[in-house]
Structures are given as structure tokens and as C-alpha cells.
Amino acid sequence: MSERADRDRGRWASRAVQALFLIVLISLWTFATTLGHVSPILLPNPLAVLNELIDVLKSGEYIGDLRVTLTELAFAFAISVISGTIVGYLISRSPYAIKVLEPLLAGAYSVPVILFLPLYVLFFGLGPPSKIALGATISFFPIALNTIAGFGYIDKIFIVSARSMGASNYQLFRFVLLPAAFPVILTGLRMGFTVALLAILGSETIASLAGLGHRIVHLAESMDMARMFAYITFAVAIAAFLNAAVSSLEAKGKR
Amino acid sequence: MAPAPASEDMLATRDALATREVTRRSFWRRAQAFMLVRPGLARLGVIAVLFGIWEIAARFYVDKMFLSPPSSVFTSLHKVFLTNGVPAALRLTFFELFIAFVLSIIIGVSVGLTVGLNRFSHRSFMPIILLLYGTPQITILPLFILYFGIGAASKIAFGVTHGMFPIMVTVIAGVQNIKPILLTSAKSMGASRWHIFRWVIFPHMIPSFFSGMRLAMTGVLLGVLLAELYVSTAGIGYYTTLFTQNFDPTKLLGLISMLAAMAIALNELVRRAEVRFSRWRSD
Numbered sequence: 125m126s127e128r129a130d131r132d133r134g135r136w137a138s139r140a141v142q143a144l145f146l147i148v149l150i151s152l153w154t155f156a157t158t159l160g161h162v163s164p165i166l167l168p169n170p171l172a173v174l175n176e177l178i179d180v181l182k183s184g185e186y187i188g189d190l191r192v193t194l195t196e197l198a199f200a201f202a203i204s205v206i207s208g209t210i211v212g213y214l215i216s217r218s219p220y221a222i223k224v225l226e227p228l229l230a231g232a233y234s235v236p237v238i239l240f241l242p243l244y245v246l247f248f249g250l251g252p253p254s255k256i257a258l259g260a261t262i263s264f265f266p267i268a269l270n271t272i273a274g275f276g277y278i279d280k281i282f283i284v285s286a287r288s289m290g291a292s293n294y295q296l297f298r299f300v301l302l303p304a305a306f307p308v309i310l311t312g313l314r315m316g317f318t319v320a321l322l323a324i325l326g327s328e329t330i331a332s333l334a335g336l337g338h339r340i341v342h343l344a345e346s347m348d349m350a351r352m353f354a355y356i357t358f359a360v361a362i363a364a365f366l367n368a369a370v371s372s373l374e375a376k377g378k379r
Numbered sequence: 380m381a382p383a384p385a386s387e388d389m390l391a392t393r394d395a396l397a398t399r400e401v402t403r404r405s406f407w408r409r410a411q412a413f414m415l416v417r418p419g420l421a422r423l424g425v426i427a428v429l430f431g432i433w434e435i436a437a438r439f440y441v442d443k444m445f446l447s448p449p450s451s452v453f454t455s456l457h458k459v460f461l462t463n464g465v466p467a468a469l470r471l472t473f474f475e476l477f478i479a480f481v482l483s484i485i486i487g488v489s490v491g492l493t494v495g496l497n498r499f500s501h502r503s504f505m506p507i508i509l510l511l512y513g514t515p516q517i518t519i520l521p522l523f524i525l526y527f528g529i530g531a532a533s534k535i536a537f538g539v540t541h542g543m544f545p546i547m548v549t550v551i552a553g554v555q556n557i558k559p560i561l562l563t564s565a566k567s568m569g570a571s572r573w574h575i576f577r578w579v580i581f582p583h584m585i586p587s588f589f590s591g592m593r594l595a596m597t598g599v600l601l602g603v604l605l606a607e608l609y610v611s612t613a614g615i616g617y618y619t620t621l622f623t624q625n626f627d628p629t630k631l632l633g634l635i636s637m638l639a640a641m642a643i644a645l646n647e648l649v650r651r652a653e654v655r656f657s658r659w660r661s662d
Contacts, residue, residue, distance in 0.1 A: 134499065141503035166525065223418040228425060234646035235639040236600045241608060242623035243631065246445055326517040330608045337517065344521030352521065359518045367513055 168350040176354035186358060192335040193324060196252045200259030200320045205313065208264045212271025212309075222276045226269070233265035238326060245331050255327045255335070262323040263316035270312020274305030307378045314374045321363060336362070447629040452636065459633040465618055472603065472615040475531050479538030479599045486539065487546025487595065488588075494547070495554035496580070505551065512544035516602070520609055534606040534614065541602030542595040549591030553584040589653035596649060600642060 150170060156162045157169040164172075180186055215221045241258055248254035278301060286300045328337025336359045343352035414421050430449050437448035459465055494504045520537060527533035557580060565575050607616025615638060622631035 134502065138499065138503040142507060145504075145507060220415060220418065220421075224421040224425060228422055231643045231646075234597060235642050236597070236604050238601060238604050238608065239619065239635050239638055242619045243628075243635070246623055246626075246628075322515050322517060325515050326605055329517055329520055330605070340518055341521055344525065356518045356522075360514050363515045363518075364510075364513065 165347060165349055168353055172350040173353040173357070176351045177357055180351070180354050180358060186336075186339075186355075189334060189336050189339045190362065192252065193328065193337070196255045196259065196324050196328075196335065197321055199252075199256045200324060201263060201317055203256070203260040204263040204267055204316055204320065207260075208267030208312070208316065209271050209309065211264075212268040213275055215268075216272045216275035219276070222272060226272055226276075229265060229269055229272075233269060237262045238323070241327050241330060244327075250331055250333050252335075255324050255332065258327050259320040259323045263320035266315040266319065267309075267312045270308050270315070271305070274308030274312075275301060278304045310374045310377045314370050317370045318367060321366060325359065325363070443628075444626045445628055447632060449632075452629055452632045455629050456633045456637070459630050459637070462618070462630065464613070465634075468614050468618050471531060471613050472607065475534045475538065475603050475607075475614065476599055479535045479542060479603055480596060482535070482539045483542030483546055483595050483599060484592070487543040487591070488550055490543070491547040491550025492554065495551035501551065501555065508544065508547055508551075512548060516540050517605060520606060523606065524610055529610050529612060531614075534603045534611070537606040538599040538602035541598035545594035545598055546588070546591040549587045549594070550584060553587035554580060556587070557583045585656045586653065589649065589656055593646060593649045593653065596645060 153167070153170050157164065157167055215225050237258065240261070241254070244254040244257050248257055282300050282304065283296065286296050291300070324335075325337045328335035329341050330337075332338040336355065340352055340355050340359065343349075343355060434448045434450060437446045490508075494500050494508065516537070523533045523537045523540075527536050561579050562575060565579050570578070604616060607614045608620065609616075611617045615634065619631060619634060622628075622634065
């Protein structure tokens with residue numbers, strides 16, 4: 125009983141430290157911009173940022189950029205999910221193919237795909253297609269690798285026993301292979317989603333016509349710092365929300 | 380009354396054919412077996428086929444302005460180095476990568492140990508670290524340019540933000556995984572704090588630390604290259620943009636393939652080290 129009370133007290137203390145951390149950060153920010161001599165071009169006042177954020181949300185100015193970014197993300201993720209799971213499944217059917225192809229995919233995964241962005245812009249133009257292609261390329265590898273890991277390393281005894289009990293191909297897939305592989309594939313999908321989001325925001329930042337990344341760069345270049353901070357906050361919140369949503373879906377699917 | 384010689388002849392022919400059949404089949408069998416025990420060779424074959432497709436596509440189907448065949452990319456690899464400023468750019472990018480990586484390790488390990496070795500600080504600060512790790516740092520890239528200028532400093536700083544979090548998280552995870560009984564027994568045998576760190580905590584940290592290093596290297600590479608592609612006046616990012624804008628795919632692909640090969644090699648190096656230093660666990 126007392127141990128539990130102890131643990132509860134510890135948890136409250138941790139929460140307090142976290143809150144304190146946030147408060148110190150924000151008050152440092154406020155003091156630096158109001159009392160200190162920090163130029164508002166380098167660091168805008170938090171209140172100004174909050175006002176801009178409210179203005180952005182109220183005016184609905186973000187909708188166009190958000191739609192572009194989310195559309196790109198949806199297309200990129202759909203492409204990589206379909207191609208990644210199919211390629212991964214086909215490779216996982218033969219141990220020899222796994223042995224030959226998995227190291228190749230793993231090696232390709234370690235290449236910083238962002239390097240190909242100039243090439244993709246050359247091929248697909250400045251618009252959404254180049255972002256979709258980059259996002260799909262980057263997220264293909266974790267999805268394919270995890271699909272291989274999921275389907276390829278199932279204990280033989282399950283397959284043999286299902287077969288000996290007379291399971292058809294479909295039954296084998298539906299009741300043995302898929303349940304065994306699903307959690308691993310889900311992890312791959314989550315990783316793929318995260319990197320696709322990063323790649324799309326990144327390529328929008330570097331070269332694009334629209335999207336959240338584009339908006340942030342545009343505001344940075346016009347030195348509209350408070351609004352830029354507001355948009356950064358907005359983009360980070362969207363990304364955090366999407367990642368949290370995907371993580372909770374993953375946890376739900378694994379159960 | 381079949382003539383005996385003819386029949387013998389026929390038999391001989393049949394035998395010869397059969398032997399040839401057997402040798403041919405066994406040749407294929409042997410070739411198959413040969414390939415089966417050597418997946419590396421098959422891997423090379425796959426790579427060769429991919430390069431062949433690229434070569435054919437580039438030679439016959441795609442505009443020369445956009446894609447050049449691998450043969451001409453590799454034969455003109457030296458021209459990339461001859462381009463004014465490319466060697467200096469490579470040196471600069473490597474310098475940025477190196478500094479960013481070292482800084483990530485220093486920051487990551489010190490923060491990771493501070494947070495991980497104490498239960499209270501772990502519970503307080505781990506959520507904050509995970510939250511920061513999860514935010515897409517790319518959204519604040521313009522700020523880094525603003526604070527650190529368009530030179531090497533902003534690339535290093537941006538690389539560090541990508542590299543330090545994986546190290547922190549893996550160091551914390553490694554330290555947390557130690558069985559309390561090991562610490563207790565070391566303590567009861569009279570080990571000092573330093574001894575406990577050196578002989579209990581440190582060996583436990585090493586394997587996860589190496590996987591963190593691998594993640595950090597990928598992160599640092601991503602961060603530095605992103606910042607260079609975003610804005611730079613030197614470095615690899617500048618030259619990839621330059622070659623793209625000049626419609627010079629031969630040099631662009633040469634540069635990209637060199638960097639890709641380098642990334643794969645570095646990754647493999649750290650992976651080997653990881654396997655080597657984790658060996659004590661399975662023994």
C-alpha cells in the first residue's frame with residue numbers, strides 16, 4: 125500500500141517536473157523577447173505567435189496547404205503500402221529469395237533517398253508528383269522489409285501442422301501466415317508512414333509550389349517570423365496528431 | 380538377324396547421349412546448387428540485371444537530358460572530381476557529417492546517461508525526449524538557417540538535432556535494461572560507483588548504443604543533406620542542385636551514386652561493429 129502511494133507520489137513529482145520544464149521554457153522565451161534584447165526577427169514574442177496562430181486557424185488560410193500536404197501523403201503512403209506489401213510477400217515465399225534480396229533492400233534502405241530529390245524534381249516537376257514519388261520511395265523500404273520479416277520467419281512447425289490438419293492455401297494464409305505476420309507488418313506501416321510524412325514535409329521545404337513546408341519557407345523568406353512560428357506550431361501539431369493516430373491504430377491492430 | 384556391330388554402335392550412341400544428358404542435367408543441378416550456396420553471387424546477378432534495365436531504359440527510351448546510362452555515369456565518374464569545387468565540396472560535407480556525428484554522440488550519451496541512470500529523471504524527462512524525437516525537425520529548418528547562417532554551422536546544427544535523439548533513446552533503453560540484481564550484487568561485493576559503471580552499466584549499454592549509432596548516422600546524413608539541399612553555397616547539396624539545373628544527369632548520377640555507396644559502406648561498418656560488440660551476450 126505504502127509502496128503504491130510512493131509510486132503515485134513519484135508520478136506526480138514527474139508530472140510536476142515536466143510542467144515546470146514547459147513553464148521555464150515559455151517564461152524564458154517571454155523574458156528574452158520582452159525584457160532581453162533579442163530581435164523579434166530572430167525570436168518573436170510568444171503572444172504574437174499565439175495571435176498569429178489564432179488568426180491562421182480562424183481565417184482558414186491553412187486549409188489549402190494542409191490539403192496539398194495530406195493529399196501527397198495519402199498518395200505516397202497508398203503507393204508504398206501496396207507495392208511494399210506485395211513485393212515483401214512475394215520475396216518472403218522463398219527462403220532463397222529472402223537470402224538474396226533482403227540484404228539488397230536493407231542496403232538500399234540505408235541510402236539517404238533525399239539525395240534523389242533533385243532528380244525527382246527533374247522527372248516529375250515541382251508539383252505534388254515529385255513529393256509523392258519521394259515519399260513513396262522512402263516509405264517503400266521499411267514496409268517491404270517488415271513484410272519480409274513478418275511472413276518470412278514464421279516457425280515452420282505452424283505451417284506443417286496446419287497443412288497436416290488439412291488447411292487449404294487460403295486457410296493457411298488467413299489463419300496462420302497473416303496473424304503471425306500482421307504485428308510486424310503493422311510496425312513497418314507505422315515506420316513507413318512516419319518517414320513518408322517527413323519526406324513530404326522535407327521535399328516541400330526544399331522545392332515546391334504549395335503545402336505546409338512551402339508555406340513555412342515562404343514566410344521565412346518574407347521575414348514574417350511570428351506567422352512562421354505559428355505555422356511551425358501548426359505543422360508540428362498536425363504531424364504529432366497523425367503520428368499519435370497511427371501509433372494508436374498500430375497498438376489496436378496488434379491486440 | 381540384326382547386325383551386331385550396328386546394334387553395338389547404336390548402344391554406344393545411346394550411351395553417349397545418355398551420358399551427355401546426365402552431364403548436362405548434372406551441370407544444371409550443379410549450377411543450381413552452386414547458386415544456392417552462394418546467395419551473394421545471385422545478389423550480384425540481381426544488381427547486374429537492374430543496371431541492365433537502367434542502361435537500356437536510358438539508352439533507348441528516356442531523354443538524354445534527364446537520365447544517362449550507368450556505363451557513361453561510371454566512365455565519367457572522374458569528371459565529377461574534375462569539376463571545379465567538387466573535391467572541396469566533398470571534404471566540406473564529410474567535415475560537417477563528422478562534426479555533427481561526434482557532437483550527437485557526446486550530447487546523446489551524456490543526456491542519455493543522466494536521464495537513464497536515475498528513475499525519477501527517467502520518468503520525468505523520457506516523455507519529453509520522445510516527444511522531441513517524434514517532431515518533424517524539418518519544419519524548423521528555416522530557423523536553423525536564420526540562427527546559424529547559410530554556412531557549415533547550420534548544417535552541423537541541423538544534423539545534430541537529427542542524430543542526438545536516437546542515441547539518447549537507445550542509451551536510456553540500454554541502461555534501463557540492466558537487471559537490478561546485477562547492480563545489487565556488484566554493490567554488495569563492494570564495487571565503487573566507477574566500477575559499477577565500467578563493468579556493469581557500460582557493457583550493457585554497448586549493444587544498444589551501437590544500434591543507436593547506426594540510427595544516428597542515418598539521421599545525421601539526412602539532416603546535413605536536407606540542410607544542404609535547402610540552401611547552401613558549397614557542399615554536396617549545392618552541386619547536386621547545380622548539376623540538376625544544368626541538365627547534366629551524368630555528373631548528378633555520379634555524385635549521387637558515390638554518396639549512396641558511401642552511405643551503404645558506413646552503415647555496414649557500424650552494423651559489423653554492432654554485431655561484434657554484442658557478441659558477449661550470446662556467449
